[in-house]
Amino acid sequence: MATTQYEAVPEVAADAAAGGDARGGNLLVMKFGGTSVADTQKIRDVARRLVAAREAGNRVVGVLSAMGDTTDELIRLAYEVSPRPHPREYDMLISVGERISNALCAMAIHDLGHEAISLTGSQAGIVTDTVHGKAKIAEVRATRINDALDAGRVVLVAGFQGVSADSHDVTTLGRGGSDTTAVALAAALGARACEIYTDVEGVYTADPRIVPHARKLPAVTYEEMLELAASGAKVLQLRSVEFARNHDVRLHVRSTFSEAEGTWIVDEEDPVLEKAIISGVAHVDCEPLYRVREIEPATLFERLAAANVNVDTILQVTSDEIVFSAPLEDRAACEEVLGALDVEWSMRDDLGKVSLVGAGMKSHPGIAAKTFATLDRIGVESRVISTSPIKIACHVRTEDVPRAVTALHDAFELGRA
Amino acid sequence: MATTQYEAVPEVAADAAAGGDARGGNLLVMKFGGTSVADTQKIRDVARRLVAAREAGNRVVGVLSAMGDTTDELIRLAYEVSPRPHPREYDMLISVGERISNALCAMAIHDLGHEAISLTGSQAGIVTDTVHGKAKIAEVRATRINDALDAGRVVLVAGFQGVSADSHDVTTLGRGGSDTTAVALAAALGARACEIYTDVEGVYTADPRIVPHARKLPAVTYEEMLELAASGAKVLQLRSVEFARNHDVRLHVRSTFSEAEGTWIVDEEDPVLEKAIISGVAHVDCEPLYRVREIEPATLFERLAAANVNVDTILQVTSDEIVFSAPLEDRAACEEVLGALDVEWSMRDDLGKVSLVGAGMKSHPGIAAKTFATLDRIGVESRVISTSPIKIACHVRTEDVPRAVTALHDAFELGRA
Numbered sequence: 001m002a003t004t005q006y007e008a009v010p011e012v013a014a015d016a017a018a019g020g021d022a023r024g025g026n027l028l029v030m031k032f033g034g035t036s037v038a039d040t041q042k043i044r045d046v047a048r049r050l051v052a053a054r055e056a057g058n059r060v061v062g063v064l065s066a067m068g069d070t071t072d073e074l075i076r077l078a079y080e081v082s083p084r085p086h087p088r089e090y091d092m093l094i095s096v097g098e099r100i101s102n103a104l105c106a107m108a109i110h111d112l113g114h115e116a117i118s119l120t121g122s123q124a125g126i127v128t129d130t131v132h133g134k135a136k137i138a139e140v141r142a143t144r145i146n147d148a149l150d151a152g153r154v155v156l157v158a159g160f161q162g163v164s165a166d167s168h169d170v171t172t173l174g175r176g177g178s179d180t181t182a183v184a185l186a187a188a189l190g191a192r193a194c195e196i197y198t199d200v201e202g203v204y205t206a207d208p209r210i211v212p213h214a215r216k217l218p219a220v221t222y223e224e225m226l227e228l229a230a231s232g233a234k235v236l237q238l239r240s241v242e243f244a245r246n247h248d249v250r251l252h253v254r255s256t257f258s259e260a261e262g263t264w265i266v267d268e269e270d271p272v273l274e275k276a277i278i279s280g281v282a283h284v285d286c287e288p289l290y291r292v293r294e295i296e297p298a299t300l301f302e303r304l305a306a307a308n309v310n311v312d313t314i315l316q317v318t319s320d321e322i323v324f325s326a327p328l329e330d331r332a333a334c335e336e337v338l339g340a341l342d343v344e345w346s347m348r349d350d351l352g353k354v355s356l357v358g359a360g361m362k363s364h365p366g367i368a369a370k371t372f373a374t375l376d377r378i379g380v381e382s383r384v385i386s387t388s389p390i391k392i393a394c395h396v397r398t399e400d401v402p403r404a405v406t407a408l409h410d411a412f413e414l415g416r417a
Numbered sequence: 418m419a420t421t422q423y424e425a426v427p428e429v430a431a432d433a434a435a436g437g438d439a440r441g442g443n444l445l446v447m448k449f450g451g452t453s454v455a456d457t458q459k460i461r462d463v464a465r466r467l468v469a470a471r472e473a474g475n476r477v478v479g480v481l482s483a484m485g486d487t488t489d490e491l492i493r494l495a496y497e498v499s500p501r502p503h504p505r506e507y508d509m510l511i512s513v514g515e516r517i518s519n520a521l522c523a524m525a526i527h528d529l530g531h532e533a534i535s536l537t538g539s540q541a542g543i544v545t546d547t548v549h550g551k552a553k554i555a556e557v558r559a560t561r562i563n564d565a566l567d568a569g570r571v572v573l574v575a576g577f578q579g580v581s582a583d584s585h586d587v588t589t590l591g592r593g594g595s596d597t598t599a600v601a602l603a604a605a606l607g608a609r610a611c612e613i614y615t616d617v618e619g620v621y622t623a624d625p626r627i628v629p630h631a632r633k634l635p636a637v638t639y640e641e642m643l644e645l646a647a648s649g650a651k652v653l654q655l656r657s658v659e660f661a662r663n664h665d666v667r668l669h670v671r672s673t674f675s676e677a678e679g680t681w682i683v684d685e686e687d688p689v690l691e692k693a694i695i696s697g698v699a700h701v702d703c704e705p706l707y708r709v710r711e712i713e714p715a716t717l718f719e720r721l722a723a724a725n726v727n728v729d730t731i732l733q734v735t736s737d738e739i740v741f742s743a744p745l746e747d748r749a750a751c752e753e754v755l756g757a758l759d760v761e762w763s764m765r766d767d768l769g770k771v772s773l774v775g776a777g778m779k780s781h782p783g784i785a786a787k788t789f790a791t792l793d794r795i796g797v798e799s800r801v802i803s804t805s806p807i808k809i810a811c812h813v814r815t816e817d818v819p820r821a822v823t824a825l826h827d828a829f830e831l832g833r834a
Binding site for chain 1: 457460461491494495497498499500501502503505506507509510513516517519520521523524525527528533534535540561585
């Protein structure tokens with residue numbers, strides 16, 4: 001199995017007595033993101049989709065995000081009141097959006113002649129630690145969900161939130177938290193799949209806005225998805241994929257607005273996989289690169305971790321110089337950490353990153369050579385290269401990113417099934 | 418004690434172990450309505466007011482309504498999704514507004530250097546029956562509130578909501594529910610007073626828009642307030658006044674926007690009372706009057722009660738004719754009941770009602786005579802008259818209402834302290 005640089009997820013989603021395969025065989029968790037429930041018309045469409053799954057004989061658990069920009073609006077209110085909103089109260093506030101969308105969807109399901117019940121994170125038994133704003137799920141106490149499923153109801157769970165085990169306060173799970181809720185429920189209930197409904201059709205071999213003939217992938221491994229997500233593919237949050245991998249939850253990313261199959265995200269041994277050598281090319285337009293002199297690496301990366309910076313590539317060029325990259329959104333945090341360290345450092349923000357990802361890479365030498373040859377041929381210079389067993393990433397000038405993506409996509413014939 | 422036509426409130430707000438006078442001596446419940454928390458600036462003003470009460474040495478419990486039209490907006494969403502929103506889900510939905518305002522206020526209190534915690538109805542231990550949309554409080558389990566108060570915190574409780582004892586579902590208490598929450602908490606915690614902050618200065622001898630020299634009353638009895646509220650004074654909901662009377666909670670209605678004393682609503686024996694003969698003149702511009710022939714009164718009023726019509730005045734004119742009035746908002750329900758009964762009936766909606774209310778009326782004959790003489794003098798004809806031991810109410814033509822109010826206010830010299 002490929003190693004990744006992401007921390008292991010210590011979350012446990014266990015309710016052995018209640019879940020299990022015997023029961024979960026026809027259990028489906030269906031998660032719908034904010035754009036899928038942006039208005040009441042869309043919520044009724046989601047209700048129809050949940051009812052169709054129920055009528056097909058499934059036990060159905062829905063997890064809905066907040067409608068459109070509801071949560072952003074609540075965040076705006078919080079900062080209107082306070083420059084540093086109290087974390088407990090902030091979670092109390094920003095968790096209401098999901099309660100609204102799920103209650104509305106339950107009403108719509110009732111109107112379609114089916115029974116439904118919406119549950120808050122607390123009512124659904126999503127028990128977390130007390131780290132407000134980025135709580136981790138410690139346990140799913142699924143008794144109430146199972147009782148409702150046994151009664152034939154569609155169960156709707158407010159995503160993104162839980163209740164802390166010790167203080168009984170409302171907690172939120174951080175960005176992409178509804179995906180994590182869905183995966184944790186799928187694990188606890190032993191669901192046969194966790195469907196993630198979104199505004200794209202699935203995971204593509206490259207961004208279709210750059211490569212119009214990019215192809216939708218029928219399946220990728222967890223490791224590939226983690227690398228793709230970390231490399232710029234914004235379909236799924238890292239954390240929910242890690243959770244799914246750690247708990248053997250089969251994910252299915254698909255479109256809210258069509259019936260087509262999307263992309264499965266599964267274990268390496270899963271029969272649904274194509275076993276392609278390369279799965280896709282991901283990219284980010286800008287990923288700042290930092291160069292730091294004369295510092296203990298341990299000190300540097302401890303400080304960056306404390307500031308919640310997601311360090312990506314790390315290179316030690318000489319004994320007294322370290323180069324690392326980190327996402328654009330962590331730039332202010334990086335600069336603050338480096339500024340406080342009293343060291344010589346510099347930053348450049350004119351580079352993006354192009355990453356070739358594929359589980360088959362492990363057993364196929366020569367991929368790196370072909371990658372560099374391809375970039376050479378189109379005259380794109382790679383400034384920093386980093387690899388994992390299933391990824392080759394090159395920092396190139398931002399203006400070269402689209403050409404590099406297209407050239408690599410074509411060189412490895414990713415548009416062909 | 419005066420009898421009233423309102424049903425006794427069977428709600429019990431008891432947590433004897435936790436509350437009690439010894440502890441409640443410096444405990445204050447402060448309730449703020451929707452206009453008092455209409456925007457984030459006003460919420461910060463409310464926070465300052467709560468903090469001032471805390472700094473004056475009180476244990477402080479705040480109960481905030483939802484901001485401005487938040488709840489109306491949620492109701493709009495519900496009806497966009499469903500013509501008949503499922504009652505359980507409807508309560509789940511419309512209870513979030515109070516959670517928002519109370520969490521925001523807790524943030525603002527933290528910024529003022531004080532500790533605060535906002536609690537949902539469920540977290541605050543407001544246990545109700547399961548009648549969604551108009552649940553009754555069965556019990557207040559105040560352990561968590563008392564623990565937070567003991568820790569020196571300002572405790573904010575989301576008004577208007579509770580949790581059902583058997584199903585653990587979110588319930589709402591109906592219109593004016595936040596007042597009821599505040600009074601129930603004051604009773605359970607043994608508060609020395611329940612302050613109801615609103616956008617008027619208190620209870621007046623008449624509507625100041627009609628009688629500019631109307632006077633703010635320093636105090637009225639529960640019974641007077643019930644009669645005034647039922648007769649058109651919109652300061653407080655009937656239900657919270659009944660609750661306060663049944664549990665000996667001293668109410669203080671006052672303005673959010675000034676420091677002035679408002680109006681106390683207390684027991685007949687309370688020293689704060691002026692012992693005036695007449696307290697005020699209330700009015701409604703339109704109260705429809707129904708005339709029904711050849712029906713068993715029991716049948717008629719059972720049907721009206723089942724349709725939640727708040728019948729006001731009832732007169733039996735002849736053995737085969739009944740006249741009754743009911744508030745304008747119950748007109749559709751009335752017409753439906755009467756239409757279904759297959760009887761001869763008529764309705765007129767050109768009448769309003771003027772009511773003279775005063776606890777001293779019981780021991781002062783001649784009030785009725787003076788009332789009729791006053792109306793006679795200004796040429797206003799009274800169509801229907803109804804009385805209670807502390808009230809005389811006359812239906813007069815809607816266009817005569819302002820003149821009748823002014824004449825009665827002056828005849829009884831209510832503008833003079």
